[in-house]
Amino acid sequence: MARVRIRHTTRYAYSAPVALSQHRLMVRPRDSHDLRLHDATMSVSPPPAATRWAHDVFGNSVCLLDWTEGAQTDHLEIVSTLDLEHFPAGPALPRATLDPSVEVFPFSYGAEEAPDLEHFRVRLLPDPQRRVDAWARRFLDPAGQTRTLPMLEAMTRAIRDEFTYEARDEEGTNSPVATLDTGRGACRDFTLLMMEAARALGLAARFVTGYLYDATGGDGMVGGGATHAWCEVYVPGAGWVEYDPTNGLVAGENLIRVGSTRTPEQAIPIGGGYIGKAGDFAGLHVDVTVQVGNDPMPQDAAPLDAAPAPPAMAPEPPPPPGNPA
Numbered sequence: 001m002a003r004v005r006i007r008h009t010t011r012y013a014y015s016a017p018v019a020l021s022q023h024r025l026m027v028r029p030r031d032s033h034d035l036r037l038h039d040a041t042m043s044v045s046p047p048p049a050a051t052r053w054a055h056d057v058f059g060n061s062v063c064l065l066d067w068t069e070g071a072q073t074d075h076l077e078i079v080s081t082l083d084l085e086h087f088p089a090g091p092a093l094p095r096a097t098l099d100p101s102v103e104v105f106p107f108s109y110g111a112e113e114a115p116d117l118e119h120f121r122v123r124l125l126p127d128p129q130r131r132v133d134a135w136a137r138r139f140l141d142p143a144g145q146t147r148t149l150p151m152l153e154a155m156t157r158a159i160r161d162e163f164t165y166e167a168r169d170e171e172g173t174n175s176p177v178a179t180l181d182t183g184r185g186a187c188r189d190f191t192l193l194m195m196e197a198a199r200a201l202g203l204a205a206r207f208v209t210g211y212l213y214d215a216t217g218g219d220g221m222v223g224g225g226a227t228h229a230w231c232e233v234y235v236p237g238a239g240w241v242e243y244d245p246t247n248g249l250v251a252g253e254n255l256i257r258v259g260s261t262r263t264p265e266q267a268i269p270i271g272g273g274y275i276g277k278a279g280d281f282a283g284l285h286v287d288v289t290v291q292v293g294n295d296p297m298p299q300d301a302a303p304l305d306a307a308p309a310p311p312a313m314a315p316e317p318p319p320p321p322g323n324p325a
Contacts, residue, residue: 002215004256005291006082008227010270015282017072020046023272025063026056026209026259027080034252039083046073058266060259065272078270086213088252094149099237105140105148106202110236117234119262120204123196125175132176136197152233152243155197159190159245165222169284173264187223187246188264191231194245204234208242209267210258213290221247221254226286227269230255 008027031037044051048065056062067073101107109117127133139151139158164184176193179185185193191207198205208231212224223229223246230244240260242252249255261267274280 002086002088002213004082004084004086004211004213006080006084006211006213006256007287007289007291008080008082008211008269009285009287010078011285011287012076012274013282013285014074014274014276014280016276016280017074018274018276018280019070019072020067020076021273021275023065023076023078023270024268025065025078025080025270026060026267027082027269028061028063029082029084029210029256029258030059030061034087034089035257036085036087037082038085039081041081043077043079045075045077046071056259056261056266058259058261060261082256084256086252086256088254090253091153091250094235094238094241094251097237097239098149098235102148102236105146105151107148107236109204109234113234113236117204120206120234121199121202123199124192124263125177125196127177127196127200129177131180132193132196133200135180135193136200148235149238149241152198152235152241153250155194156243156245156250157248159194160248163190165190165246167223167226186229187244188229190245191229192264194243195231198231198233206232206240206260206262207264207267208232208255208257208260209269211256211288211290212244212247213254213256215254221249223247224288224290226288227258228255229264229267232260 027042028040029035029037044065046067049068050066052064054062054064136155139155140146162183163179166184166186168186173192174185174189176196179189179193195205195207207229209227209229212221212228214221214224230242230246232240232242234240241250242255242257243250244255258269259267
């Protein structure tokens with residue numbers, strides 16, 4: 001168990017006053033057996049005229065911000081602060097709860113679960129030369145039985161060991177083929193590669209956005225300076241097992257899950273737009289502080305769920321959104 005406090009600051013700067021369109025935030029985790037949310041606050045400058053909360057198609061908590069039509073600003077700053085306890089499963093639990101019928105790969109999903117998992121098994125990007133398929137088959141034992149969980153753990157750690165991590169601020173996610181060609185990428189690139197590899201083997205996989213922390217205070221992990229990305233693979237009995245190919249982490253260790261989606265594009269932590277000239281966007285600053293321990297983090301914001309309902313407003317074309325690292 002770890003007590004974790006997270007302060008996530010995002011600041012947009014504009015070279016001339018602009019009007020803000022609706023912004024969509026995915027910054028609040030859901031309470032679960034592995035995560036207990038004690039407090040969640042948020043401050044926004046300039047203050048929105050209306051704020052409302054909703055669940056997306058996957059059940060993730062999303063926040064929609066709207067400003068008064070015509071109001072202008074030269075900046076937008078959003079500060080989200082979380083105080084929570086994390087109870088990661090650790091690699092031993094998936095092995096203990098795994099359905100015996102799927103211990104050895106390949107296996108088929110049961111008739112009751114298969115329809116619900118189908119969309120998470122569909123490949124997202126073309127791979128005409130089957131490069132990802134060939135890479136995924138590296139982890140199958142051609143001479144004997146391939147054990148499911150060790151295979152997925154080996155895939156996770158191979159990406160960590162064989163690829164070079166590079167943080168990238170630009171929006172978008174590199175294709176798995178591009179990641180294989182360059183041997184480098186950001187955490188969202190490595191996540192998509194593992195998702196597509198798992199899907200190439202017929203497994204259901206989904207994209208996760210959240211935060212990374214190191215309870216030991218060491219510096220051996222990468223990708224924690226902003227929002228982080230990893231994936232979940234569905235294995236009957238064990239359920240959705242978390243894999244972080246950037247750091248070789250398994251079963252939720254050091255990972256605070258905020259949202260899970262079918263594609264990386266559906267998991268943007270903060271996205272929105274402005275009404276002005278194309279050159280008015282001057283820059284983006286993102287700062288994430290992850291604190292582990294019992295010392296309180298300064299609180300200067302309103303509760304995340306204390307907000308009035310907004311009027312309807314159509315969004316405008318967005319500036320570059322915040323991406324998982």
